[in-house]
Amino acid sequence: MNGLSFDPEVSRQVEAVYGTPDVVEQRRVVRAALALRAGDRVLDVGVGPGLLAAEMAAEVGPTGRICGIDVSDSMLAIASTRVEVPDGPRIELEQASVARIPYPAESFDVVVSTQVFEYIEDVSGALDEVRRVLRPAGRVVLLDTDWDSIVWRSSDDARMERVLTAFEDHLVDPHLPRTLGDVLAKSGFTLTHLQTVPILNSSYDGRTYSSGLIDIIAGFVPGHGGVSEEEAHAWADDLRALGAGYFFSLNRYLFVASAL
Numbered sequence: 001m002n003g004l005s006f007d008p009e010v011s012r013q014v015e016a017v018y019g020t021p022d023v024v025e026q027r028r029v030v031r032a033a034l035a036l037r038a039g040d041r042v043l044d045v046g047v048g049p050g051l052l053a054a055e056m057a058a059e060v061g062p063t064g065r066i067c068g069i070d071v072s073d074s075m076l077a078i079a080s081t082r083v084e085v086p087d088g089p090r091i092e093l094e095q096a097s098v099a100r101i102p103y104p105a106e107s108f109d110v111v112v113s114t115q116v117f118e119y120i121e122d123v124s125g126a127l128d129e130v131r132r133v134l135r136p137a138g139r140v141v142l143l144d145t146d147w148d149s150i151v152w153r154s155s156d157d158a159r160m161e162r163v164l165t166a167f168e169d170h171l172v173d174p175h176l177p178r179t180l181g182d183v184l185a186k187s188g189f190t191l192t193h194l195q196t197v198p199i200l201n202s203s204y205d206g207r208t209y210s211s212g213l214i215d216i217i218a219g220f221v222p223g224h225g226g227v228s229e230e231e232a233h234a235w236a237d238d239l240r241a242l243g244a245g246y247f248f249s250l251n252r253y254l255f256v257a258s259a260l
């Protein structure tokens with residue numbers, strides 16, 4: 001596999017997509033599940049552009065702590081523009097992998113990681129690290145996509161399938177949610193909440209999650225699964241031309257588990 005590289009261009013694209021109302025709403029659902037309280041200490045694994053971290057900082061207030069780790073220096077550069085939050089603690093950022101979290105045992109009340117574990121080779125090793133840095137009975141909140149959940153109208157279904165299959169190369173496990181509950185249980189976590197978080201775009205609009213996803217996919221798939229540059233462009237142009245006939249949906253899956 002030759003996965004998605006969170007380089008400056010892709011990191012900027014991800015930041016733009018995560019600013020759309022679709023992903024703002026997704027973060028609202030994640031924050032509801034997090035149910036943070038003033039003073040909570042939170043680690044955001046794969047902090048990315050820092051949008052969730054900044055929202056969480058406002059919730060935990062000045063007595064709380066928000067730390068973010070990420071392997072991508074481009075993402076950390078973007079997140080560093082959001083570390084000062086009115087009425088919140090200064091967000092602490094570190095370049096590190098979940099495989100080796102750079103904090104002592106029992107440092108956090110909550111660990112959150114959205115759209116990250118599907119990129120990780122060793123999920124159970126990552127959960128061991130999460131468990132180490134959580135206090136007893138601390139919570140982990142994970143959100144990942146099952147990429148088989150996509151329903152996307154196209155005038156060429158065979159091409160759509162080729163492109164989406166090629167895009168599966170962008171991560172380690174495109175179907176992680178269907179096994180994640182099992183892996184959490186085997187890692188000693190107790191699942192306390194599970195829900196789908198759907199994204200639905202029923203007309204083509206440049207300010208939606210899926211319109212940004214078109215750009216990311218069209219940039220990634222050439223050279224994967226036999227998809228050429230021309231085919232990727234034709235796929236993207238077809239979707240953008242659908243206008244009011246456009247239809248896209250997919251499911252994220254939100255897991256809340258306790259380290260009991």
Ligand SMILES: C[S@@+](CC[C@H](N)C(=O)[O-])C[C@H]1O[C@@H](n2cnc3c(N)ncnc32)[C@H](O)[C@@H]1O
Pocket residue numbers: 006014018045046047048049050051052069070071072075096097098099113114115116119120
């Ligand atoms: C799709 S982005 C999600 C960003 C952020 N969690 C959000 O939802 O806004 C995935 C992020 O995970 C990071 N990442 C990938 N593998 C990682 C690892 N092993 N440890 C820490 N971060 C990782 C990437 O660099 C990228 O910033």
